[in-house]
Amino acid sequence: MDFKNFKVPFEVNPQYAKKVAYFSMEFAIEQVLKIYSGGLGFLAGSHMRSAYNLKQDLIGIGILWKFGYYDQARNHDQTLQPTWTKKMYSFLEDTGIKFRIEIHSAPVWVKVWYLDPEIFHTAPMFFLSTDVPENDHVSKTICHKLYDANEATKLAQYILLGKGGAQLLDEMNIEREVYHLNEAHGLPAAFHLLKKYNGNLNKVKEKLVFTTHTPEEAGNEKHNLRLCHDMSYFSGLGMDEVKRIEGSDDDRFNHSLCALKMAREANGVSRLHGDVSRTMWSKYPGICDITSVTNAQEFKYWADQPLYKAKDENDEKAFDDRKKHLKKKLFKIVADQTGNLFDPDIFTIVWARRFAGYKRADLLLHDKSRFYKLLNHPKYPIQMIWAGKPYPMDYSAISTFNSLVEESKNNKHLAVLTGYELSLSKSLKQGSDLWLNNPRVPREASGTSGMTAAMNGSINLSTDDGWIPEFAKHGENSFVVPKCDYEKMSVYEQDNYDMNKLYEILENEILPAYYDQRDQWRKIQYNSMDDVKDQFNSDRMADEYYKLLYDRQ
Known part of the structure; x- marks a missing residue:
């Protein structure tokens, strides 16, 4: 040429x-x-x-x-x-x-x-x-x-x-x-x-x-x-x-x-x-x-087409089967990297993005007893995966990453994955039930990972920052921490407030819906996939x- x-x-x-x-x-x-x-x-x-x-x-x-x-x-x-x-x-x-x-x-x-x-x-x-x-x-x-x-x-x-x-x-x-x-x-x-x-x-x-x-x-x-x-x-x-x-x-x-x-x-x-x-x-x-x-x-690149087909045809069995298949594919990566065998019937939370202090990868772990109570709940258990690349010279972020690795050792319900690039990102979005996003408000200019998660039937749980106010309808297509006057709070107070709200939403709304009201959960997935498709497509x-x-x- x-x-x-x-x-x-x-x-x-x-x-x-x-x-x-x-x-x-x-x-x-x-x-x-x-x-x-x-x-x-x-x-x-x-x-x-x-x-x-x-x-x-x-x-x-x-x-x-x-x-x-x-x-x-x-x-x-x-x-x-x-x-x-x-x-x-x-x-x-x-x-x-x-x-x-x-x-x-x-x-x-x-x-x-x-x-x-x-x-x-x-x-x-x-x-x-x-x-x-x-x-x-x-x-x-x-x-x-x-x-x-x-x-x-x-x-x-x-x-x-x-x-x-x-x-x-x-x-x-x-x-x-x-x-x-x-x-x-x-x-x-x-x-x-x-x-x-x-x-x-x-x-x-x-x-x-x-x-x-x-x-x-x-x-x-x-x-x-x-x-x-x-x-x-x-x-x-x-x-x-x-x-x-x-x-x-x-x-x-x-x-x-x-x-x-x-x-x-x-x-x-x-x-x-x-x-x-x-x-x-x-x-x-x-x-x-x-x-x-x-x-x-870009919708074409990120969205799982068989999942959308099942949704559009309102074939609930095909939709649930496809989501479970995508979870199993992700869990093969988890097993390969960590030796943990995740269960596709257990509710799976993913936090995956660049490791930076304000994104608070370890926020749920600020209350470990509450976290482990959720992890091992007899009726509503969870599994959790973290992934992301800290900047090589950001020693605080690397320390957070390494502390999560330590936390995940010898715990079959936790995993920290390496290699967070396009391929792993797609697998995590396809295989997660919940996409956790908890930056300190208003530090996140936009954040786009939750968009591509929604294109794969993964529900957003987020603080009310970035693109979320333009998308989220709490309990209908996603779940959102109610915004408060963060400017009057210290960082410690803000972290505590957000963490407690995240736990309340998980314990009282999300997990009961996933385990006890599958039709309601599926409806939230459908709404999320519909609402993200055009408005948050890069075309x-x-x-x-x-x-x-x-x-x-």
Whole structure:
């Protein structure tokens, strides 16, 4: 294929003719392509699949991570061991394109790989790599590990994505009317454009839209301004001029704030997150409008079709048999990893997502006597599975993971699984009865794992955060902890309140329905599957991005 003057290799739907480039640090497209860590990647992967479904004129730009995020292995005592293995992808096409960008005042060679839309039914995608013979060792390592812990390497990765991605479009002579930054990682693209347009910020704003995923200001990345400048982040723009654009009185550079100043439109990733973001950033003058486009996942990829068929035909026996079959498939993975033989007739709770403190993986264990009373209840027993990858340098999250491993040893009703990627994620959603989601409100911008759980007949039990307020009807399609005035509570009080409410809902509503009122439980499953199918399918989301962000001027 000739990549000069590249055109999307399918007939574009006229509704989606605006030419878009979508920049993301990670994409979870298929199990085999390990260039993602968690929710941001799952979201971006579904977006790329829906762009293909709707035949949008959109291309994805990412980084080809040589070692991925990491491979989750175990030490001899079952605790977490991160390992890094070189990845090989024969299905990616070498574009033959190589060019140089400036990083840390030195030229760095960038090589470009292409993912054809027909391989995984995605938008056309381009992946950048610095792991080429022409580069010195340090430059080669820029694309080695997703979210590298070293600050300078991390900034170099952002420069590779943003500046490298923007230059790739120039190299291929691809005119894109919209540059969509999925999080602020790709912001150096905006400074590349600013240089290209001779400092005309309005021309940059015409092109740039920005999706923010972080619902509290402290969570948005800030780095030393001098370091960013010395790393060539700003494409030659002086620090005083950068500060004039960004507009904070801090000696650090706030990536998200600057993105909000350089974009013409931004969005949060749920209605609640849109409200939180507008409030959070309103103290800064000159930011762009912040709307909301609620995250979603691709129905076609995630939903179990035989389960939906049984539901649509109201074949209760076929539905129950299919769900039990999916549980048994998951329990083979549990047995293989842990040696525990789970029972498909026992109610199974799964907590699976990125391990981070505010997500509270071990919340139910804050009251161990109550937890074990549930676990071994003579009438309403439970089984529980945890899975997820802590960030390799987040020692608190790793400690939580390891403490759950210790807790699960010698207990046939508990399991902690490793390797939480697309394949295991799908198995957990298909094989669980209940999808537990208990972040501290309002820390979860959206959260999408519960959507794909609902697409597989797994019922959500959640605190009232992220996408949940737009979906949940308590007792009808899900179960929700009643929101209270969390701002007046200490973290300890909030954790206690949420934990007690979770237990009350489990003990008094969920378990009696599952064990004693199967028709009622099945009805909740049906409602959940119906309610998630269209509103939280990423085809809706990809359509909304065009209508609410790309096509607006």
